[in-house]
Amino acid sequence: MNIGTLLIHNAGTADATTGALSTPIFQASTFDQGVSFREDGRTVEREFDYARSGNPTRKALEQTIAALEGGASGFAFSSGIAAISSVLGIFAAGDHIITAEDIYGGSYRIINTFFKRWGLESTAVDASNLDEIKKAIKPNTKALFLETPSNPLLKITDLHAAFAVAREAGLVSIVDNTFMTPYLQRPIEHGADIVIHSATKFLGGHSDVLAGLAVANAEALGREVYRVQNGFGAVLAPWDSWLTLRGIKTLKARLAIQQKTALAVAQWLQQHKRVEAVYYPGLEGHPGKEAHDAQASGAGAVLSFKTKTTEQALRFLGKTRLAAAAVSLGGVETIASYPVRMSHASIPKQERERLGVTDALIRISAGLEDVEDLIADFEEALA
Numbered sequence: 001m002n003i004g005t006l007l008i009h010n011a012g013t014a015d016a017t018t019g020a021l022s023t024p025i026f027q028a029s030t031f032d033q034g035v036s037f038r039e040d041g042r043t044v045e046r047e048f049d050y051a052r053s054g055n056p057t058r059k060a061l062e063q064t065i066a067a068l069e070g071g072a073s074g075f076a077f078s079s080g081i082a083a084i085s086s087v088l089g090i091f092a093a094g095d096h097i098i099t100a101e102d103i104y105g106g107s108y109r110i111i112n113t114f115f116k117r118w119g120l121e122s123t124a125v126d127a128s129n130l131d132e133i134k135k136a137i138k139p140n141t142k143a144l145f146l147e148t149p150s151n152p153l154l155k156i157t158d159l160h161a162a163f164a165v166a167r168e169a170g171l172v173s174i175v176d177n178t179f180m181t182p183y184l185q186r187p188i189e190h191g192a193d194i195v196i197h198s199a200t201k202f203l204g205g206h207s208d209v210l211a212g213l214a215v216a217n218a219e220a221l222g223r224e225v226y227r228v229q230n231g232f233g234a235v236l237a238p239w240d241s242w243l244t245l246r247g248i249k250t251l252k253a254r255l256a257i258q259q260k261t262a263l264a265v266a267q268w269l270q271q272h273k274r275v276e277a278v279y280y281p282g283l284e285g286h287p288g289k290e291a292h293d294a295q296a297s298g299a300g301a302v303l304s305f306k307t308k309t310t311e312q313a314l315r316f317l318g319k320t321r322l323a324a325a326a327v328s329l330g331g332v333e334t335i336a337s338y339p340v341r342m343s344h345a346s347i348p349k350q351e352r353e354r355l356g357v358t359d360a361l362i363r364i365s366a367g368l369e370d371v372e373d374l375i376a377d378f379e380e381a382l383a
């Protein structure tokens with residue numbers, strides 16, 4: 001099946017007992033085990049016993065994301081960061097991981113504070129440069145953690161090439177696929193072992209649920225992630241699992257429009273006299289566009305741009321009426337984020353500047369508004 005069909009027809013879309021086209025919300029924390037106590041000593045296992053270990057609504061979502069990413073097992077967590085932390089929980093003190101240097105700010109923070117305190121070492125590299133990845137590999141290196149396109153400058157990593165390096169060194173290849181979603185990019189096809197999502201963004205799609213997902217490419221690795229999910233307990237609630245399942249059903253329709261709008265806005269910004277630079281993998285000349293086009297079927301709906309001065313950026317954020325000046329992305333509403341004060345506030349200023357995340361940078365997540373209205377609004381906000 002093609003991915004658009006799979007978004008609608010998958011494990012999470014029909015209820016086996018009633019035929020309901022929407023998975024029921026099993027608002028249950030515990031399940032009757034009476035059936036397993038039999039006088040003849042035989043045991044009858046019920047699938048569910050306690051909702052931290054498993055819940056039918058969450059399971060429908062977990063099977064759905066596994067099917068969409070082409071993996072062996074899926075896991076749903078209470079947030080994207082909970083998914084990332086739980087996946088990193090499969091490693092031990094003394095292990096070393098390599099990350100891309102411009103990963104999501106919250107991932108950077110948890111790796112460099114919490115996990116560092118517990119003895120997980122890390123090295124951040126420019127992952128678009130394979131030599132830098134190779135140079136960072138040490139005897140205790142266990143994983144390569146990537147994000148492509150990256151946040152907020154939409155830098156591209158060639159997944160196939162990077163994961164080939166990782167495989168040769170025996171590393172677990174992990175990628176945060178939040179910006180692309182499985183509709184546009186399926187990293188397991190390119191050699192990833194674990195794919196992670198903040199489903200708070202495009203998968204949920206309506207700015208109304210916080211959720212995280214992880215998919216393992218093989219059962220054995222999946223069991224390691226499951227042990228952390230069940231033991232650590234940052235699981236997704238049944239109602240939020242249902243909201244995420246519901247969001248996924250319209251992903252194709254939303255993204256198709258949102259990325260068309262993103263391209264139009266990016267092209268419009270490119271010729272604007274107050275705009276210094278535009279970052280969007282759909283633009284001709286975007287560094288890494290060739291690699292991106294080879295591994296993804298679209299450029300997505302997130303772009304960034306720099307105004308010529310910091311004042312212009314701040315004025316834009318204050319004046320735009322259609323874009324919410326907010327954190328997050330991937331919802332039906334257009335959002336304008338200010339990375340230095342929002343997603344990347346936890347990264348030291350000097351490090352931010354080195355990465356190109358300056359005070360004049362704005363990130364846009366294109367929503368479902370009519371593009372003419374958005375551009376007219378942005379014109380006024382930049383004027």
Ligand SMILES: *Cc1c(COP(=O)(O)O)cnc(C)c1O
Binds near residue numbers: 080081151176201212
């Ligand atoms: C938002 C985001 C996260 C964190 O997800 P939460 O659901 O906010 O915990 C991780 N990675 C990327 C790329 C994100 O955009």
